[in-house]
Amino acid sequence: MTRPALGGVGLGSPVTPRRLTTVIQLEQVTKTYPKASRPSLDNVSVSIEKGEFVFFIGPSGSGKSTIIKMLLHEVAPNKGRVLVNSKDVTAMRSWKRPHFRRSIGCVFQDFRLLPNRTAYENVAFALEVIGKTKAVARRVVPEVLELVGLGGKEHRYPHELSGGEQQRVAVARAFVNRPLILLADEPTGNLDPDTSIEIMRLLDRINRTGTTVVMVTHDSNIVNQMRRRVVEIESGRIVRDQARGVYG
Amino acid sequence: MRLKYVLSEVLVGLWRNVTMTIAMIITLAVSLTMLGASGLMYRQVGDMKDLYYKNIEVSIFLDTQVSDQQRTDLDAKLKSDPLVREVTYVNKDEAYKRFQEMFQDAPDLLSAVKADSLPESFRLKLVNPEQYKNIYDQYKDTAGVDEIVDQSRLLDKIFNVLTAIQNIALAAAIVMAVAALLLVANTIQVAAYSKRREVAVMKLVGASNWFIQAPFVLEAVVAGLIGSLLGLVALIAAKYLLFDGSLKALQGLLSPVTWSDILFMFPLMAGVGGLISAATAWITLRFYLRV
Structure with a gap:
């Protein structure tokens, strides 16, 4: 099945973690939403090691987004266990969820920025609401904005930024806490191909810092160029799990 | 820093929807005034019973x-x-x-x-x-006994009237409280809606539940406290205008309402106002924020 890597946009070879530690593990997870005729996830088992970059692909309604929601403790499985960082998320009490969320960064198709705050304030807000002081924000936020390539645009409002730049702010916000895991739910869904590739470069750079990146996408182009692990889901079942996959 | 954030959010929240805030505070104030009046009445009736029953006489008139x-x-x-x-x-x-x-x-x-x-x-x-x-x-x-007259019979009638007034005040307080609480719930819903983006981001990045909820709950508590302050002002006005004014003639009959009686009612009003507003806000948030 594996085809030779084409090199794509020159993202370099995937980082192979020296020491394998499982950060995400789904054990025979089944989830059926109320009123649904068939399960969204049907006996799915997958494990993801620290530092991996994993694509979840598949048609709409195949259950990929349900996995993201489970990892965020938004949706609980009917059967099976979800382990994040060796902690059983399914058994976690809901009051522990906020603290748990701090170890996971999240990026979405629709950016989810606060329109009345600048790029800097959007990122700083994420720090302040989890109890970090303004002094910490002043030190950390410019650094992370520089990292995502927004140096000099700190004081622009979202409407003054392009789609790609807005997504960079969202990535900065997700990453500012140095999470173990970065979840990206169709992060390039609203972006043109060139901008999408820039965002992918950014996610790749973040992955190289040791952050595990899990990305749900439809974008075959990107998957083919990145040549990373691909988990394909169809009708709630894993139909393919390939180390250096393409969209297929 | 976080306290400053929470407090400024409270003020912004109350100001954002100022007509609703005023309606909420007025109904809370009326309800709490009624509650305070009812409480005062209860104390007055108690005091008067003590006072009168101590001096009460049964008269046995002779032929x-x-x-x-x-x-x-x-x-x-x-x-x-x-x-x-x-x-x-x-x-x-x-x-x-x-x-x-x-x-x-x-x-x-x-x-x-x-x-x-x-x-x-x-x-x-x-x-x-x-x-x-x-x-x-x-x-x-x-x-040799002609007639036996018991003063307490007469007093019971007076006390029945006073107790009835007290119950009416309490009923009015409860009815107004229901209206006030619906307004509190509505205000909190509007506030939660207008801050839905912030709330979504806060949940996403893992802000603690109390931090997300505190500004909304405090908004309701502040409204409750302002309402109870207005209620206190209303009771003070009532003392000036009624007990020291038009009802002065009844002073011998009614035991006097002192300033300390009124001040004693304030913690009750503030406590009830603050607590039930907070509880209403909190319950509303459980439905509208699902944190």
Whole structure:
């Protein structure tokens, strides 16, 4: 099945973690939403090691987004266990969820920025609401904005930024806490191909810092160029799990 | 830093929807005023009961043709009665003197009544004023007794009226409270809606639940406290205008409402106002934020 890597946009070879530690593990997870005729996830088992970059692909309604929601403790499985960082998320009490969320960064198709705050304030807000002081924000936020390539645009409002730049702010916000895991739910869904590739470069750079990146996408182009692990889901079942996959 | 954030969010929240905030505060204030009035009433009735029952008398009026023997017998019997604490004999002269004192403002009435026409009587103070019935049954057929009058009967009527007013105030307080709480719930819903983006981001990045909820709950608490302050002002105004004003004539009848009585009501009003607003806000948030 594996085809030779084409090199794509020159993202370099995937980082192979020296020491394998499982950060995400789904054990025979089944989830059926109320009123649904068939399960969204049907006996799915997958494990993801620290530092991996994993694509979840598949048609709409195949259950990929349900996995993201489970990892965020938004949706609980009917059967099976979800382990994040060796902690059983399914058994976690809901009051522990906020603290748990701090170890996971999240990026979405629709950016989810606060329109009345600048790029800097959007990122700083994420720090302040989890109890970090303004002094910490002043030190950390410019650094992370520089990292995502927004140096000099700190004081622009979202409407003054392009789609790609807005997504960079969202990535900065997700990453500012140095999470173990970065979840990206169709992060390039609203972006043109060139901008999408820039965002992918950014996610790749973040992955190289040791952050595990899990990305749900439809974008075959990107998957083919990145040549990373691909988990394909169809009708709630894993139909393919390939180390250096393409969209297929 | 976080406290500053929360407090500024509270002020912004109250100001953002200022007409609703005013409606909420006014209904809270009216409801809490009613609650305070009802509480004051309760204390007043209690005070008055203590005061009046202490001085209450049962009067046994004697026949005009009562014989000395009958009078002495009755006197002895009353003095040995365990239900009776104190017995005073009032003869005709003294009854007339009391009558003169009582109706000194009505000379027509005074001139119409002769000293001789007033009956002599025994004035009893009971160990327990509520045992009037026993006294009545025991003495009503005794020779020489004309009539037994219990003042507490009359007082009970007054107290019934006062208790009824108190209950009406309490009912009004509850009805207004329901309206106030619906307004609180609505205000919190609007606030939660207008801050839905911030809330979504806060949940996403893992802000603690109390941090997300605190500004909304405090918004309701501040409204409740402002409402109770306005209620206090209303009670003070009521004391000035009613008790010290138009109802002054009844001062002898009603026990006085003191400033400390009113101030004593404030913690009750503030506590109830703050707590039920907070609880309403919190419950509303459980539905609208699902944190």
